[in-house]
Amino acid sequence: MSTSRLRGFEPADSIPNPSENRRKQRIDLGNGSEVIYIPRFVPRDQAWDWFQYLDKEIPWTRPTIHVFGKSCLQPRDTCYVASEGLTELKYSGYQPHAYSWDDYPVLKDILKAVHEALPGSKFNSLLLNRYKSGSDYVAWHSDDEKLYGPTPEIASVSFGCEREFLLRKKPAKTPQAARGAEKSAGKRPKGSPSDQHGFVLRHGSLLVMRGYTQRDWVHSIPKRVKANSVRINLTFRLVPT
Ligand SMILES: O=C(O)CCC(=O)C(=O)O
Numbered sequence: 001m002s003t004s005r006l007r008g009f010e011p012a013d014s015i016p017n018p019s020e021n022r023r024k025q026r027i028d029l030g031n032g033s034e035v036i037y038i039p040r041f042v043p044r045d046q047a048w049d050w051f052q053y054l055d056k057e058i059p060w061t062r063p064t065i066h067v068f069g070k071s072c073l074q075p076r077d078t079c080y081v082a083s084e085g086l087t088e089l090k091y092s093g094y095q096p097h098a099y100s101w102d103d104y105p106v107l108k109d110i111l112k113a114v115h116e117a118l119p120g121s122k123f124n125s126l127l128l129n130r131y132k133s134g135s136d137y138v139a140w141h142s143d144d145e146k147l148y149g150p151t152p153e154i155a156s157v158s159f160g161c162e163r164e165f166l167l168r169k170k171p172a173k174t175p176q177a178a179r180g181a182e183k184s185a186g187k188r189p190k191g192s193p194s195d196q197h198g199f200v201l202r203h204g205s206l207l208v209m210r211g212y213t214q215r216d217w218v219h220s221i222p223k224r225v226k227a228n229s230v231r232i233n234l235t236f237r238l239v240p241t
């Protein structure tokens, strides 16, 4: 697919500066949630160099996780890097070992590039994922673990095979809000925000989730039979101390 946005999903806001407009998209998800997408964040050759390094040097594992009372192999490889002294990460009954930034200088270079692109950000942990083929995936979830606080900023850098990243609004919680959602289902008024978005995350792209995105939305990387090469994704996060 040539375009970074998926057909049938919402177009991005236009940004006044025309050169920025080509590069950067800002999607207002409503109610204090937003996504930024920069398709050409890392130049192509640099991105391939980083891909090769990560594929080869990172101590990837495929852990057993526990979801809905069942054990299963996580459907992708993973690794975790964090600064010393942070609250430990635990998800799906699995507590990854925290590797040190000092052991992977390239991760520090990528982190530096991310910090430069996002003024004011100060990430101190990183979850890495490797999708070996289109049958590897990440199920619908939100990164709403307590250790990240109520409004985490999550910066996601992708390398290798292009895969779809989907965002879907969580169902309304109060009966009143649920009735409203039911009434408007299928006939969204013009100009009101959509409750689903999709991006094809290209090699070297940066996607940022902000505000209440983890509280109000879920995201996923679905299986895709046609995706037949490796994709590596890095999500930088801040664990407040
Ligand atoms: O691979 C991706 O783009 C997303 C990964 C993700 O959602 C996660 O690690 O929490």
Ligand SMILES: [Fe+2]
Pocket: 141, 142, 143, 219
């Ligand atoms: Fe996630």
